[in-house]
Amino acid sequence: MGGLVLGIETATALGGVALVSADGGLLAETTLLGRESHSERIIPAAGELLDAFAPSPGDLAAVAVSRGPGSFTGLRTGLAAAKGLAFARGIPLFGVSTLEALAANAPPGSGTVSVVLGARRGEVFHARFDAAGDAPKRLTPDALVPLADIAGELQPGSLVLGEPPEPVRKARLSPPLRFAPAHLNHPRAATVALAGLAALRAGRPTELESLLPAYLRGPDADLPGGRDHRGLSCNDKGFRDGLR
Numbered sequence: 171m172g173g174l175v176l177g178i179e180t181a182t183a184l185g186g187v188a189l190v191s192a193d194g195g196l197l198a199e200t201t202l203l204g205r206e207s208h209s210e211r212i213i214p215a216a217g218e219l220l221d222a223f224a225p226s227p228g229d230l231a232a233v234a235v236s237r238g239p240g241s242f243t244g245l246r247t248g249l250a251a252a253k254g255l256a257f258a259r260g261i262p263l264f265g266v267s268t269l270e271a272l273a274a275n276a277p278p279g280s281g282t283v284s285v286v287l288g289a290r291r292g293e294v295f296h297a298r299f300d301a302a303g304d305a306p307k308r309l310t311p312d313a314l315v316p317l318a319d320i321a322g323e324l325q326p327g328s329l330v331l332g333e334p335p336e337p338v339r340k341a342r343l344s345p346p347l348r349f350a351p352a353h354l355n356h357p358r359a360a361t362v363a364l365a366g367l368a369a370l371r372a373g374r375p376t377e378l379e380s381l382l383p384a385y386l387r388g389p390d391a392d393l394p395g396g397r398d399h400r401g402l403s404c405n406d407k408g409f410r411d412g413l414r
Contacts, residue, residue, distance in 0.1 A: 175189070179361075185202045187215045188219075212247060274306060274365075283330075285297050297312045321338060
């Protein structure tokens with residue numbers, strides 16, 4: 171059963187893990203609700219999927235993880251688990267933009283899609299995509315936008331995914347904005363896994379040593395005690411424990 175790709179999503183409150191096969195089929199997906207529980211549940215959840223579908227080390231071909239933007243704690247948790255597993259099994263690791271993973275929820279033919287996630291401190295994360303075809307194509311980079319300015323970033327008639335704040339919901343545009351149903355407003359681990367499979371097929375080099383969280387913020391993302399996100403290392407004990 172070689173060629174499987176594991177996806178890990180912990181950037182938002184609704185996280186999860188998923189396994190896809192070499193042909194892109196979804197084998198299993200586990201959803202984890204509650205950001206505070208990701209650190210305790212993500213490794214056991216991934217372990218259950220691997221025990222069921224990839225019991226031998228050679229069954230798993232790569233790991234993909236949502237790299238942000240999103241929750242600071244959630245991103246560290248996901249990258250720790252992903253780096254630990256990829257390091258232990260000697261397989262490639264790929265990072266996936268959280269906003270890009272969310273944009274993939276847009277139904278084909280959706281036209282312009284704006285992904286908006288809350289970032290606190292009066293700001294939101296935003297990126298715009300073209301979902302006119304089967305797969306969304308990026309139009310703008312992931313950005314941190316002041317809440318007061320987000321309405322001006324949106325194109326009239328576009329589909330909004332994620333966590334649209336009041337200034338977006340109250341925006342008076344012509345044609346009006348379209349808002350996705352609730353079940354499409356969270357990035358899925360399955361989508362992250364599929365993005366990892368695409369990277370594997372394209373021969374993209376592994377990001378095991380180079381992958382860092384995309385916080386899109388500066389000093390406020392620092393850890394207590396002065397250790398910032400650059401301290402992430404696949405040699406950390408937390409990365410070595412658990413999944414092997």
